[in-house]
Amino acid sequence: MNVAVIIAGGSGHRMGQDIPKQFINVYDKPILIYTLEGFQKHPQIDAIEVVCIDGWHDIVWAYAKQFNITKLKWIVSGGATGQESIRNGVYNLEGKCSDNDTVIIHDGIRPLVDETVLSDVIVKCEKYGNAVTSMPYNEQIFVVDDDISTVKYIPRETLRRVSTPQAYKFGKLDSKYHEAFEKEIGIYGSSYTNTMMVELGERLYFAAGSDKNIKLTTKDDLEMFKAYLKSDTDNWLK
Numbered sequence: 001m002n003v004a005v006i007i008a009g010g011s012g013h014r015m016g017q018d019i020p021k022q023f024i025n026v027y028d029k030p031i032l033i034y035t036l037e038g039f040q041k042h043p044q045i046d047a048i049e050v051v052c053i054d055g056w057h058d059i060v061w062a063y064a065k066q067f068n069i070t071k072l073k074w075i076v077s078g079g080a081t082g083q084e085s086i087r088n089g090v091y092n093l094e095g096k097c098s099d100n101d102t103v104i105i106h107d108g109i110r111p112l113v114d115e116t117v118l119s120d121v122i123v124k125c126e127k128y129g130n131a132v133t134s135m136p137y138n139e140q141i142f143v144v145d146d147d148i149s150t151v152k153y154i155p156r157e158t159l160r161r162v163s164t165p166q167a168y169k170f171g172k173l174d175s176k177y178h179e180a181f182e183k184e185i186g187i188y189g190s191s192y193t194n195t196m197m198v199e200l201g202e203r204l205y206f207a208a209g210s211d212k213n214i215k216l217t218t219k220d221d222l223e224m225f226k227a228y229l230k231s232d233t234d235n236w237l238k
Contacts, residue, residue, distance in 0.1 A: 001101045002122060003093065003170075004039040004048045004071075008032050008060075008108030009078020009085035020053055021216060022108045026226060029067070031216060032060070034111035036069045039104075042115055044122050049074040050108070051089040083187045083196065087177045090170075099171025102126065105193055106165040109216040112228060118165055120208040125167035128205040132167075132194050134160040135209035160206060162194055163213060176200055 008022045022032040032050075039045045048071045052060050057075045064072045076092045078085035086105060093103065102125050106113060117133055124131030137159045142150040173193070179200060180186050186196030194204055216222055 001046045001097065002044050002104065003097060003101060004045050004104045004106060004165075005086070005089040005093075006032070006035060006039070006048060006050045006106055006108045007078075007082065007085055007089070007164075008035075009051050009053050010082070010109070020056070021222075023056065023059070024222070026222070027229065030063055031111050031225075032108050033063055033067045033069070035106070035108050035113065036064070036072065037067065038111070038113040038115070038118065039106070040069050040071050042118050044119065045071060045104070047071055047073045049076060049089055049092065051076045051078050051085045053078050081187070083180075083191050083193075086193055087181060087187075090174055090177050093170060094174060097170040099169065101170045102167050103170050103173055104165050104167045107163075107215055110164060110213055111216070111225065112210075112212045112214060113165060114210045114212065117208050117210050117213065121165050121167045124205055124207040125169065129172065130166070130168045130197070130202070130205055131207040132162045132204050133165055133209045133213065134162045134206040135211065137161060161209070162204075162206075163209065163215070166194055167207075168193070168197075172202075176202070 010020060023030050036048060039048055050060055052075050054077050060075055074092060076088050079088055102122060104121060121131045121133060137156040141154045141156060141159060143152040145151050176197060180196050186199035197204060212228060214221055214224060216225055
């Protein structure tokens with residue numbers, strides 16, 4: 001079984017709106033629903049769990065019914081941090097998933113997940129035990145020396161940008177979240193499942209990514225998302 005865990009527990013203060021950004025309507029549809037539709041339509045996704053900010057559970061169920069998100073099976077309350085929210089989602093799957101089931105973790109505010117990216121994450125996880133969406137860096141990266149200058153750079157060929165979706169076998173994922181919170185490793189600040197896994201000694205495997213897989217954090221991101229929705233792909237582009 002392949003289960004998608006969609007993280008929608010944030011309050012979205014940086015967007016500067018009156019409601020959490022995952023519930024902002026774009027062309028008469030909430031951002032979260034665009035995200036859920038990508039998983040609903042994918043033939044290899046069997047079930048969806050949403051980790052949601054308190055007070056919005058009934059609204060998510062109502063939206064799921066309105067937009068025919070039939071794979072939605074569970075809604076779980078988020079935590080005080082991103083890692084607590086993911087942990088809550090993972091723990092809720094105990095007794096529902098077997099150790100060899102694949103859990104795909106994805107940000108609810110990344111509404112443009114590509115079908116081929118999602119497929120590759122699932123395939124790579126089946127092969128290696130985990131998989132993280134990744135993209136190469138196309139810019140040069142320099143290390144700050146004294147705030148105004150540098151004498152060192154990091155070869156961009158050695159770097160990857162990692163985001164979601166990320167896939168893990170449930171048994172390993174569940175045990176690592178218990179370990180992380182017991183030992184207080186990889187759970188603070190901007191930590192995510194991928195960084196936590198590395199801090200706990202796990203090797204991660206790269207899967208395909210897409211530049212369209214943007215995270216909607218600011219108003220500019222929202223305008224970019226709207227532009228993607230309105231754009232037409234030129235057939236002559238290879």
